[in-house]
Amino acid sequence: MVAPDPDWSARFLDEAAHIRAALRSHSIEVLHIGSTSIRGIYAKPVIDMLLLVDQISVVDEASSALVQLGYEALGEFGISGRRYFRKDGADGTRTHQLHSFVRGSDDAKRHLAFRDYMNCHPSIAQEYSALKQRLAAVFPADMTSYMDGKDVFIKFHQARAMLEYTTA
Numbered sequence: 001m002v003a004p005d006p007d008w009s010a011r012f013l014d015e016a017a018h019i020r021a022a023l024r025s026h027s028i029e030v031l032h033i034g035s036t037s038i039r040g041i042y043a044k045p046v047i048d049m050l051l052l053v054d055q056i057s058v059v060d061e062a063s064s065a066l067v068q069l070g071y072e073a074l075g076e077f078g079i080s081g082r083r084y085f086r087k088d089g090a091d092g093t094r095t096h097q098l099h100s101f102v103r104g105s106d107d108a109k110r111h112l113a114f115r116d117y118m119n120c121h122p123s124i125a126q127e128y129s130a131l132k133q134r135l136a137a138v139f140p141a142d143m144t145s146y147m148d149g150k151d152v153f154i155k156f157h158q159a160r161a162m163l164e165y166t167t168a
Contacts (some may be wrong), residue, residue: 001042001136008036012047019051022065026058029103033111038118041129044094050111051083051100055057059083059100081105093112109165110158117161124157 009032016030034048035041053059060083063073070087077084083100101108118125128150135149 001133002045003042004040005036005045008043008045008047012036012049016049016061018069019049019066019098022069023058023062026053026062028053028058031112033099033115034097035128035132037115038125038128041118041125042133043129045086046094047096049096049098050108051098052103052108053100054103056081056083056100066098071096075133079107082107097154110162113161113165114154116157117164120164128153129159 012032016032020028022046029050029052030159031050031052032047034046034052035043036045036047051059063083066085067073071085072087074084074086076082081101085098085100086094087096087098089095091130098110099107101111118128131150131153134148139149
């Protein structure tokens with residue numbers, strides 16, 4: 001867990017440009033999601049991205065282009081309808097995660113709603129940041145417990161975020 005880094009946005013833009021170039025023959029959107037997209041909060045320095053497509057088969061067909069960029073293709077990886085890719089740096093440390101969904105899907109909306117909600121509610125974002133810091137301190141080597149510790153907070157605020165997102 002590290003302090004907010006203004007470079008996260010630039011890292012996203014750089015990687016998104018590489019993805020767009022690799023998939024240039026397809027109609028795609030690449031958006032910044034996850035904790036590094038929420039202003040002013042502590043996060044693991046992993047850039048989460050949302051790749052939106054009209055049909056998930058586009059991602060399946062373009063998978064080799066993403067692998068050439070250094071991504072590991074992991075299929076749905078526990079979420080039906082998703083195509084998940086991850087990328088590590090030369091030292092083996094995770095640098096990027098790419099979550100691919102069909103444009104307009106509930107999962108795509110959920111990611112965008114949570115990001116937008118947190119950025120519109122800075123005090124809630126700071127609560128989330130504090131929770132993440134506490135969990136990281138208590139479970140430094142136990143990712144499952146860390147994730148489980150965030151689950152209730154995330155689900156509660158995702159539900160509120162979706163209400164705001166669908167009425168906006």
